[in-house]
Amino acid sequence: MSIAILGYGVVGSGAYEVLTNAGYHVARVLDIKPCPALGDVLTDNMDDIINDKEITVVAEAIGGHTVSFDLVSRALKAGKHVVSSNKHLICSHYKELHALAKENGVTIRFTSSAGGGIPWLYNLKRGIRCDRIYKIMGIMNGTTNFILDAMIRESRDFADVLKEAQALGYAEADPAADIDGLDVARKTAISSSIAFDTVVAEEDVLTFSLRNIKKSDIDYISAKCGKTVRYLGYGTRNENGISVFVEPTLLSADALEANVRTNNNMISLFGEYVGRLSFYGQGAGKYPTGNAMAQDIIDILKGDTALSYAGAPVSVCNGGMKRTYYIRTKSKLEFDFFDTVETIGNTHYIFTKETSVAKVHEAAKALLAEDSDSFFAGMEND
């Protein structure tokens, strides 16, 4: 039994080091870049991996969902177990990949695709075996937490902290996927798919961007209701299905999430038996994420190859979940769910009544069309 790793970037090389230092045999690494240190282990030809009967686990850390989907599909069809750290791939092909794995009598694991180094998805999957999860919630993106934490503690502006995060390598040159919520939406979709044993697509996740938050929002929220802000992904059961959304969220200053510093993550499940279980750690990085990937591989090598997805008849219904919101906008549009409106200069600071997530996200489109700088945040009643 040996291992192949696809992609020798940050995560792939981390997994390689963790595994080899723990005495596991990585037979092949696929990459198109030269990498002399790997010697004969390196290949740019997937056939070398497919045709090697000794290789029973293929670990994908390429990213994207085209080449990676092709290679992972080939591995599954060849009867090899697959481990992936790639949220884009897993989120966009959840059902197909599980079906392919089932057809070929193998498993697919992707703990490191949400939560990075945190064994979040692994424990979530373990949790649903004898408990009914009714909510998942958490900080799943280190970049935006780094930005919020610095804005709040150092009283700085968004753009200023974003620049620092980019200089430190925490944020990409194009930070859109982080700050507009696509990264969290994908992780929320994958987490909700496991928690509720269904398939949630990234398009199902209603998402408010963090991009428009200002120091003045943080100050206003603190003054009006003593709360602070974190950027959270949610999946919750309701009467008609599940709600899945990503929103800047107002929290009490002593909430655990409010005390998650810098670029760390904290993700929680809420089970009927177990209550709230929270998992905290590094949501990214070469060794933490490489370690999480290595753990999935070791599970498989030790014989844990069950595939857990059954496909419960649960569907997304974002109208089924209600919460209150903070809105800051220059638009003069008014909605029946507004509760209090304070106008300072030409800016309206609004707290809403309890309103369905779907309704507020729909209204937000109209408000953003009039004022693209509008900011929206949900509220935790903690």
Place this chain on the structure above:
Amino acid sequence: MSIAILGYGVVGSGAYEVLTNAGYHVARVLDIKPCPALGDVLTDNMDDIINDKEITVVAEAIGGHTVSFDLVSRALKAGKHVVSSNKHLICSHYKELHALAKENGVTIRFTSSAGGGIPWLYNLKRGIRCDRIYKIMGIMNGTTNFILDAMIRESRDFADVLKEAQALGYAEADPAADIDGLDVARKTAISSSIAFDTVVAEEDVLTFSLRNIKKSDIDYISAKCGKTVRYLGYGTRNENGISVFVEPTLLSADALEANVRTNNNMISLFGEYVGRLSFYGQGAGKYPTGNAMAQDIIDILKGDTALSYAGAPVSVCNGGMKRTYYIRTKSKLEFDFFDTVETIGNTHYIFTKETSVAKVHEAAKALLAEDSDSFFAGMEND
């Protein structure tokens, strides 16, 4: 393959309900109390379980370490896997039970013996497979956290909150095992045994009681260094071995542990690859702990029966770890490691230099002999 549960108390009945509701077959429950609801499942004769070849997993939730050790040993010798929630048993017979399991080709699991509903020990055991853990630390006792949290947030006295905790069922009529640290010492010993792949006895764990803390300590600490207090168990590697100790600990107000409310637990591992991973949840209770026990059972039923204890050549050396301390005492004894001493009335408030854990615990004996009301707390440099 079916299951037997020994002891139908709080945890045993919780595990029974979780398992049966999830479709697992509990063939037998052993208890000496009548329990008509269980019908023929109930027995008071261990032979009924030992002789039933269908029963492959025996789950012990009796408590103590005499009857439970006898019954668990019989189960292991009969080739049955064992799951236990009993920290007293596991801590006092760690090596023997692992040896018996090994001899008989079975496993022993005890996730719920430390951390209650939190899959702490499970993840710790999973973590050491490909990472080197250099520290574990955490809030492992709900009673003392409930007391500290209420003292701090509601500015109340120890005795007053202890009474409330007893009324709520969070504290025993005799609270000594909780407030003097024996409960945390056992959980710290078990956690350290796994983290460092060795055997730590409860006697190895140097323990400062929480019993003597006063509202005035909390106020003094807050005024002098802006810190707050939690009751923590520690296991850390040092040059000569490991240090294991339980101490009231001064923490920054924005430390995650400082924001663990009421009777919850939070326990962390620190790995060279993964960094800090923290696990938060209910540290006790019928359903959370029953759920954790059920999870261990399900792992075994699914074929995960590896026994991980190898016995690394690591021994306890509490002289190898240094930290600074807060001491409040009426004793006039002076030690060379005292840094600042403030005397108010006949009470001395001392902050020490960095000093070895062993040295301060030794000195504490002399101080307590002169003033049995003295209070000691270590400090986190967070």
